[in-house]
Amino acid sequence: MEELFSTTYPVAQADYVTAGKASADIKRRLKQLGVGGDVLRRVAVASYEVELNLVIHSLGGELTLTVFPDAVQLVSADVGPGIRDLAMAMREGYSTANEEARSLGFGAGMGLPNMKRNADEFDIQSEYGKGTTITMRFRLS
Amino acid sequence: MTIRDMVRILSARVLIGEEKLDTPVYTACCSDLMSDVLAFVDEKTVLITGLTNPHVVRTSEMLDLKCLVFxxxxxxxxxxLESAEEQGLVVISTKLTAFSTCGMLYEAGLRGVPVPVEWDSKEEK
Structure with a gap:
């Protein structure tokens, strides 16, 4: 289906200070486009979680927001290192986050399960040594 | 109750959002773990925390929280505080500990955010 809007945000590894800026911008843009309520909240939470994951776990990557007439899509693609054990990573409470992330209130092992819970469609592809791509879609009713 | 009532009960200082003190509040949550707040809170509520990094405000922004209590x-x-102001959040600070803050607000009628919790089966965890 035809894209209404698309934008990509670079997200740097270990940039704990600005982490969340992309998600705040995504939320603002969607609001301007008339997306609100429950969908907006779910996109915002999933976006923030995936952005934090890029900062905490990846070597850097980008987050792309695409708006279709009937859905919002978020794609997070990083340049590595990939997830060693994807099944474990999807479990609530399992985390490999470092001390810095934990000191900020993250790294409780809720990120991926929370993204999955908030998105209407969730797909994760990861190859250890290469990288991870997460695609999430949110239906606009 | 309203945020103004919370300020009175907690003898709190209003840091941001003086003009929004009449906003009604019904529930609250208390956590220093933003991961949990992001995962379990799905209503416009009050967050009581002892954590003062930028992610507390950003988490509040993502969830459209009404009030932050330090x-x-x-x-x-x-x-x-500036970024909290930009997003229209009310921010207050109380000398009470997080435990006492929760206790005082609970006693005054505020309740916890409903969080669905299921016990895992024995094999799990």
Whole structure:
């Protein structure tokens, strides 16, 4: 289906200070486009979680927001290192986050399960040594 | 109750959002773990915390929270308060500990955010 809007945000590894800026911008843009309520909240939470994951776990990557007439899509693609054990990573409470992330209130092992819970469609592809791509879609009713 | 009532009950200082003190509040949550707040809170509520980094405000922004309460007299830095102001959040600080803050507000009628919790089966965890 035809894209209404698309934008990509670079997200740097270990940039704990600005982490969340992309998600705040995504939320603002969607609001301007008339997306609100429950969908907006779910996109915002999933976006923030995936952005934090890029900062905490990846070597850097980008987050792309695409708006279709009937859905919002978020794609997070990083340049590595990939997830060693994807099944474990999807479990609530399992985390490999470092001390810095934990000191900020993250790294409780809720990120991926929370993204999955908030998105209407969730797909994760990861190859250890290469990288991870997460695609999430949110239906606009 | 309203945020103004909370300020009175907690003898709190209003740091941001003086004009929004009449906003009604019904529930609250208390956590220093933003991961949990992001995962379990799905209503516009009050967050009581002892953590004062920028992610507390950003988490509040993502969840459209109404009010942030910093316990034990903590006051975040100016830039954090500015970003809270930009998003229209009310921020207050109380000298009480997080435990006492929760207790006083509960006693006055505020309740916890409903969080669905299921026990895992024995094999799990």
């Amino acid at each position: 316990a034990r007299g903590k006051i975040p830095t100016e830039d954090i």
